[in-house]
Amino acid sequence: MALYTAPLLPSGPPSSCFPSALTNRVIIAKEKTKQAQHEDKRSLDARGIHPTTHRVNPLLSWVQYVPILGPPATLTTLTILLYLTQQPLSRILAQAKGPHPGERVPFAQATPSRLGESTTVATAKNGNPSKSKRVLEQPTELKTNTHEIENGLAGKKGNLCPSRALTGVQEEMEEIVRDLREYFKTEKTKSVTWRKNQLTGILDLIHENEDAIFKALHLDLGKHPAEAYRDEVGGVEKSANKSLSCVQKWMAPKKSDIPLLFFPAKGEVFSEPLGVVLIFSSWNFPIMLSLDPLIGAISAGNVVVIKPSEQAPACSEFLANTIPQYLDSNAIKVIEGGSTVCEQLLQQKWDKIFFTGSPSVGSMVMSAAAKNLTPVTLELGGKCPAILDSLPNPSEFKLAVKRIIGGKWGPCSGQACIGIDYLLVEENLSYSLIELLKKIIRRFYGENPAESKVISRIVNKHHFERIRNLLKEPLVAASIVHGGLIDEENLFIEPTILLDPPLDSQIMTEEIFGPLLPIITLNKIQESIEFINAKPKPLAIYAFTKDETFKRKIVSETSSGSVIFNDTLVQFLCDTLPFGGVGQSGFGRYHGKYSFDTFSHEKAVMHRKLFLEIEPRYPPWSRFKLEFLKLAYRLNYFGLLLHMLAFKLGLKKYN
Incomplete structure (x- = not known):
């Protein structure tokens, strides 16, 4: 139900505080409220959604008019409400808070219910009862000096963050x-x-709201619709269709081979849902990284809470407003908020936590989960290298460079955990490589990339400053061979190439997560293996080579979440391969059947008969039983037969 809150008006003449004037102003506000509610009802009726409202404390509902009463009446009203409702002052003030100037209009008509407000129940498109989401409203925000961490698990330096x-x-x-x-x-x-209904609901959600998704991604990250579909909407659609066609097969019991030792017996493996799942999404692919894990959790039969990143507010709002309309809101909740909300979420007992973000925050999530022994999947990041071997064929070399550009600047302007972080190449190839990089970058993004409509922007000022600071070291700045243009007002940093920056500089020791590409030259490309192994295990290694021996060495002598030869990023969209990290780049895997397995428990079930007992498993013990057990555990059935025959015929005697 839409709630109209009148803006705070300037204090008028003394008469404005008299009962008659006060009553008139409240009546006007009430009329506007009724009008807004009527418009909402017409909108809901048009979509076939019929709400039922649960009432809250009627005294507390009066607080929505506090901002228009004037200072003396406001003080009196608050005093009365405190006495009559026995509600905390902070809750009453939260009720009285009007819309912030410049506040976005929700993408969907469903209005979120906040703490203390009514909750609207409606019939979703999948036929399940759909309760509008609960939004846990932020407290009053104060300045802080703590550094920002993704997903609101800590405050942001120089920005507003919750203090209590x-x-x-x-x-x-x-x-x-x-x-x-x-x-x-x-x-x-x-x-x-139920599982198929929810998967169908996700498909309906993205099909019927494609333009709204594109708009939200453009507002948060400046993504072009083609990029938004390639990296987010298309992946969700493909994943949902795959799960929809396979979920019945995935959830069916699987027969297991049972050794003859256990005869007569049969074994099965049942995939059962884990229970209550928490999904922390990330801001760089806010739609894909929310809905793709959700698809796996739904396919496995779990109930879910999704916490979108507050650093992508338009996408967070979109998900919070649309998911209750298409999915069973008794089983799937969206909770928005910042640090306070994240901290409180992590204090709850979950059956599974799925987190996408940085290693520093991942360690915090894991630490919180350990208190309840909650299993965790961490999809983190790291410095993903690309190796470019010599490719004598000019067309192959050009294609490799094009794919390197796509793997660096294609996904969210370099703000991707699987994007290329740095490039390793032999020194004699560096000049031709840089010239070709420049040429293709100009072809992709124009002579002035700042005016391009096809390249994403940096997500916010904090990350913009973080990336800019990587270029401030004098020796790093001196290594720039292309780009370097910075537009603070539009949060834009040009695709920038650096040649051999210092290896101990920040740009080479920390994950870049932005549009900067350091090129490191080597005497021999085989040295790249040692270079990579000197750093934490990356999420992915990309290698452009036709040397089969070198390929085998890369696979066998390095450790990473995945290895991709002669392309970039494609492994993320291939749902027949597991996606995940190792070591500091994370652990656990998902996509396709692997997503189903991540959110399932494989329960072993064994059926035996009540006859044909093996007596040597019980005391009293003897030498015969010891020899029998040794042969049995070694699955030496022929030896067991001879052993028993010898005992029966008296050829062997045991104490």
């Missing part, structure tokens, strides 16, 4: 998790029908 826990957040979180756990116990999510 929001009143009622913990109780609200506990209620959400409790409700989800109770719904999971009904076993509705275990049926193949």
Whole structure:
């Protein structure tokens, strides 16, 4: 239900505080509220959604008019409300808070319910009851000096961040998790029908809201619709279709071979859902990295809470407003918020946490999960290298360079965990490589990339400053051979190439996560293996080579989440391969069947008969039983037969 909150008006003459004037102003506000509610009802009726409203404390609902009462009346009203409602002052003030200037209009008509407001229940398109999301409202934000960490797990330097826990957040979180756990116990999510309905709902969501998704991604990251479809919408669609066609097969019990030793017996493996799952999404691919893990969790039959990144606010709002319309909101919740919300989420007991982000935040998530022994999948990042071997064929060399550019600047202007971080090449190839890089960059993004409509921008000022600081070291700045243009107002950094920056500089010791490409020259390309092994294990290694011996050495002598020869990024979209990291780049895997497995528990089930007992498994012990057990554990069935015959015939005697 839409809630109209009048803006704060300047204090008028004394008469404005008299009851008659006060009553008139409240009546006007009420009329506007009714008008807004009527428009919302017409909009919902047009879409076939019929809301039912749960009432809250009627005294507390009066607080929406506090901003228009004037200072004396405001003080009096707050005092009365504090006495009558027994509500904390912070909650009442949160109710009275009007819309922030410049606040975005939601993409969908469904209005989120906030703490203390009514909750609207509607019939979603998949036929399941759909309850509009609960948004845990941010507390008053104060300046802080703490450094920013993704997904709101800490504050941001120079920006506003929460300074204290929001009143009622913990109780609200506990209620959400409790409700989800109770719904999971009904076993509705275990049926193949429910799973397919939700997967179909995700497909409907992206098909019917494609333009809204493109708009949100452009607002947050400046993504072109083609890039948005390639990297986000298309991947979600492909993943949902794959799961929809395979989920019944995936969830069916699998027969297991049982050794003859256990005869008569048969074995099966059942895939059962883990239960209540928490998904932390990232801001660089906010749609894909929210919905793709959700597809796996749904396919496995779990109930889910999604926490979108607050650093992509338009996409976060889009997901929060649309998911309740298309999916079963008794089982799937979207919670928005910053550090307070994230901290409270991590204090809850989950059956699985799936996190996408940086290693520093991943360690915080893992530490919190360890308190409840919660299993975690961490999709992190690192410095993903690319190796460019000599390719005598000019067309192959050109294609390799084009794919390197696509792997560096193609995904979100370099803000991708699987993007190329640095390039290793033999010194004699560096000049021709740089010239070809410049030529293709100009062809892709024009002579002035700052005016290009096809390249993403940096997500926010904090990350912009972080990337700019990488170029401030004098020796690093001196190594720039192309680019370097910086537009702070538009959060744009030109595709920039650096040749042999110092290996101990920040740009070579930390993940760049931006549009800067250092090229490191080597005497022999085989030295690249030693160079890579001197750094933490990356999420991916890209190598352009036709040397089969060199390929085998890369695979066998390095460790990474994946190795891709003669291309970049394509492994992320291939759902027949597992995607995940190793070591500091993360652990766990997903995509396709691997997503289903990530959110499932494989339960072993063994059936035996009540006859044909093996007596040597029981005491009293003897030398015969010891020899029998040795042969049995070695699966030496012929030896067992001879052993038993010798004993029966008296050829061997045991004490």
